Amino acid sequence: MNFIHKNENEKFSDTKTQVSELNNEANFENEKILEAIIFASSEPLSINDLKKSCPFIEDIDVSINNLMAFYSNRAVNLVKIKNTYAFRTSPYYSIHINQKVEKKVKLSKAAKETLAVIAYHQPVTRTEIEDIRGVSLHKGLIDTLLESNWVSIGKRRNTPGMPVTYITTNYFLDYFGLTTVKDLPNFKEMIEAGFSADVKVEEIES
């Protein structure tokens, strides 16, 4: 009796281990499929993109999170840019990479400030930008920011005249290594001081 019982127990625990091992293996496999897909893509991919490529993976978020954790202590990290994912080298190792820096953009002080105003106050109208900076916008400045692909056009403001608004792009987040605009330096402080409205952020994030 005792013997049989023991044996059954063993059997049971064996099956259990096998099932969980199988699960683990399947999960690991999913993780690797995502790894290959994201690695091979030249653009950051959204969860939707990934779902299209792998309809068979049920909880993509879990696999993605595992993958992010796996790469977190490496020199190549899996980063989240708004709702998209991409591999980027860790800034910590930048000194060793002597890439030709082609993309280094020389922006005027006014352009940098205007970009920051758009980032912190988005969606923001031209008039609001001028009000915040206390100076009228130089011709061609918004043009430059649109061209650099950091800035795009948002919804029209529902006020008289329905003015055009400006917002930052995913590329802006990617460029500065941010996951969301909430990661901007001093973002919380700026909102708490009433310098930009919290409601707007939810609008952007949605």
Added chain:
Amino acid sequence: MNFIHKNENEKFSDTKTQVSELNNEANFENEKILEAIIFASSEPLSINDLKKSCPFIEDIDVSINNLMAFYSNRAVNLVKIKNTYAFRTSPYYSIHINQKVEKKVKLSKAAKETLAVIAYHQPVTRTEIEDIRGVSLHKGLIDTLLESNWVSIGKRRNTPGMPVTYITTNYFLDYFGLTTVKDLPNFKEMIEAGFSADVKVEEIES
């Protein structure tokens, strides 16, 4: 004596552990530096290239081998091509990677203008497009735009001949980061934002 001896022994083994830990850490760090460099490089790198970038790593071969081993059971592998090294997705996972590589082709001037006219004046007929642009539409231009999925066919215009109209698609909005075409700035707003400052001069001169 015995006590002291023991103590010395302990000390010794401690130092030994520390040294080997330090070594391990340094090795791990070297491995990661190589990881970042190879990942970011625009071409496969030889041992010599890597030595130039990291003269401080003594046994690059060992680090490279460790790195290859680390990635060997992943979907991304460090592979040796002739005498150079590069990261590649593992062939085993290539079935999941969209085999199509999209090569981006810039729009012609005529295509850009036609797309802009459709975006701003939709639904718009072929004749209207020609009227607005002041030139006749090249054969195949609309077809190209239809193929790009930015443009689709709208309702027929209820005028003699019942001409087909063209409209922009949701994909167009998505691609250009817009919520609705109404968000596009009108001509006056463009002038205000300094968009066409250079255009004017060019047009007057021509």
Added chain:
Amino acid sequence: MVNANPINNEFIVDLKGFDGPLELLLSLAQKQKVDLKEISITELVDQYLFFLKTASKLKLELAAEYLMMASFLTYLKSRILLPKDLFEEELSSSELEQNLAFKLKRLSEIKNSTEELFMKPKLGVDFFERGFFEENNKKVIKKLDSSLIEILRAFAKINSKKIFSPLKFIRESIFKIDDAVNIVMNFIFKSKNWILIQEIIPKDWKNNKIKIRSAMATTFAASLELAKSGDCLLEQNSAFTDLKIKGNDFRVKK
């Protein structure tokens, strides 16, 4: 004292260094106190005006924005110094003061954050995407690509073309004055009744808007000319009502 010169002598006037009057004010305020909450607005106004005075002595060109800010600040200072009941219906001076202080603080925060933002690691400078993508054994598909700015520029270009295109007359749609005189003369001799002026216009000039407009204008001008010489009579009861024409019987008989 308000009149005391608040600016030390080392102060160098350089308007080009400032992006507008608000930035100038901010820099003056920051010289005053570390904490922007404790700046004295009246003192700031004096500093600003003094700055502008120095600038104009140096014959630096002042943008309109600087002068507008100066007039606002002068107004604000007078409001702060004068008894409150003089300005019952307007915003209180403390509200105006608070508003200015808020704007200065907001600008200062943006400036700090801009610096911090650009200190962050940047893609392609401090961290990198994958260096290259293999294209082996893959179907290369051409895909159209453009950007919003390109579409906007294209649209702006079409519009500017229209605005700046040379004025062009569409000759065939212009009703010549000589023709109009002949037609009106013809009519005057034939008919002795009042008739609407548009009925004189030949049928083939009534089939499009541009032609009608041109024919109307020319016929009217011709009939005015003939009325002046006494060949016809014109009648209109009030502005924008029907305009009638009739041959002058007396003249016709003659």
